Amino acid sequence: MKKLICVMLSVSLMLLATSCNFLVKNDDQEQFDYPVTVGNLVFEKAPDGVVVLSDNLADIILACGYEGKLSGRSDICTQEGLELLPSVGTPDSPDIGMLREMNTSLVLSDEIFDDETKQQIADLGADILVIKPASNKNELVKLYGNIASVLGGSYSGKMKAMDTFDSIQESLDSMKNEVMDKNVVSTVCYIYDIDGDQCKVAYGNDYSAELFDYAQLTNIAADDDDGFIGIDVLLRGNPDTIFCAEGVSEKLRVNEDLSSLSAVLRNRIYTLPEKYLKLQGNTCLVTVDYLIAKTQENYTQKQKWPDEFNIVEEVEYVAPFEPKVGIFYTVGETYLPVRYIEERLIGLGYMEGEADETFTVETAAAVSAFQTANGLSVTGIADYDTLTVLLSNDAVSSANAGEATYSPE
Numbered sequence: 288m289k290k291l292i293c294v295m296l297s298v299s300l301m302l303l304a305t306s307c308n309f310l311v312k313n314d315d316q317e318q319f320d321y322p323v324t325v326g327n328l329v330f331e332k333a334p335d336g337v338v339v340l341s342d343n344l345a346d347i348i349l350a351c352g353y354e355g356k357l358s359g360r361s362d363i364c365t366q367e368g369l370e371l372l373p374s375v376g377t378p379d380s381p382d383i384g385m386l387r388e389m390n391t392s393l394v395l396s397d398e399i400f401d402d403e404t405k406q407q408i409a410d411l412g413a414d415i416l417v418i419k420p421a422s423n424k425n426e427l428v429k430l431y432g433n434i435a436s437v438l439g440g441s442y443s444g445k446m447k448a449m450d451t452f453d454s455i456q457e458s459l460d461s462m463k464n465e466v467m468d469k470n471v472v473s474t475v476c477y478i479y480d481i482d483g484d485q486c487k488v489a490y491g492n493d494y495s496a497e498l499f500d501y502a503q504l505t506n507i508a509a510d511d512d513d514g515f516i517g518i519d520v521l522l523r524g525n526p527d528t529i530f531c532a533e534g535v536s537e538k539l540r541v542n543e544d545l546s547s548l549s550a551v552l553r554n555r556i557y558t559l560p561e562k563y564l565k566l567q568g569n570t571c572l573v574t575v576d577y578l579i580a581k582t583q584e585n586y587t588q589k590q591k592w593p594d595e596f597n598i599v600e601e602v603e604y605v606a607p608f609e610p611k612v613g614i615f616y617t618v619g620e621t622y623l624p625v626r627y628i629e630e631r632l633i634g635l636g637y638m639e640g641e642a643d644e645t646f647t648v649e650t651a652a653a654v655s656a657f658q659t660a661n662g663l664s665v666t667g668i669a670d671y672d673t674l675t676v677l678l679s680n681d682a683v684s685s686a687n688a689g690e691a692t693y694s695p696e
Contacts, residue, residue, distance in 0.1 A: 336413075346566040348434060350455065352451075383407045383411070391411060477489035478531040478532070485515050489506065490511040494565060521545070535558075618647065629642035631677055661682065
């Protein structure tokens with residue numbers, strides 16, 4: 288009996304000790320989470336006065352729910368949830384006076400400062416932590432862990448980071464699986480800029496490769512090794528859809544060499560600000576959702592897209608020739624205007640293939656489909672009334688008319 292009592296007392300003491308440890312951990316969490324070492328910096332406690340200059344790091348901080356740890360941001364950190372934070376200027380040249388007023392103790396950046404700026408920040412008694420963007424999934428896991436451990440602790444922060452990362456991956460996998468079930472292959476290219484006969488593009492070593500993979504898109508520049516391809520390579524790849532940085536869309540449309548691209552003819556060019564190929568927090572869900580929605584039919588949009596996403600670029604169509612009463616085109620005829628007619632039918636989604644100067648049975652079928660969708664007499668002949676509508680900005684596309692894209696048998 289005495290032995291049994293002793294055992295029970297021992298068990299009770301062990302439970303009490305465990306309970307006390309639990310209470311201590313809850314009351315004084317930092318003694319378990321800190322110090323934290325990241326790079327060459329050691330944090331004895333959670334830092335106060337944290338300013339983030341990188342929009343990518345800000346995106347991850349928001350995803351992990353640590354925005355309350357921030358006291359300032361740079362001009363480029365414009366995500367929803369950060370708009371009330373004061374700005375300290377540009378990422379590469381922050382306002383030192385503002386940093387001083389905020390009692391900044393830590394500056395988070397993804398770029399190395401020049402010596403003068405580093406010294407000015409050091410004179411404030413603040414640390415600089417530079418964390419580069421990830422280029423693959425393994426690096427991304429580490430990036431999440433480093434940021435969250437600094438702001439939330441070596442245990443609590445990393446647990447939060449892993450939960451957040453896993454949640455984002457599950458959402459991305461879900462979108463990917465939905466597209467895989469459709470078994471549709473779509474080719475794309477993202478163009479940062481066009482200079483002469485060279486295009487700066489997203490390629491296989493970019494983080495964008497991960498995003499294209501989740502969207503189940505084949506990047507025609509995936510095998511490129513430096514991010515630059517010639518216009519000739521772009522023409523050979525002839526992507527179904529082109530995404531591009533601001534200002535590039537117009538360069539594509541006015542370039543005579545690129546006017547025959549499928550994406551140009553079908554007006555499948557979408558402006559997607561380049562930062563969206565680089566942000567690695569919740570924003571990557573928005574980007575992948577957008578990529579899929581613009582390249583896959585019957586996909587239901589799941590994310591709220593920012594206003595700066597130029598969903599459809601409205602471009603005024605300039606007629607290559609003027610219709611004339613009594614002049615028409617029909618099967619068997621070969622004239623230069625027929626090429627323009629076919630290019631317009633292809634662009635509006637009523638015809639597939641390459642435009643030439645011969646009016647074929649397939650051309651007539653496409654004209655008939657266009658006439659039906661636009662409330663014209665259905666004859667299959669490109670007459671004055673048909674051409675007047677076809678060569679105008681009022682022409683209704685196949686997609687807007689609810690018609691399937693014409694595909695000759």
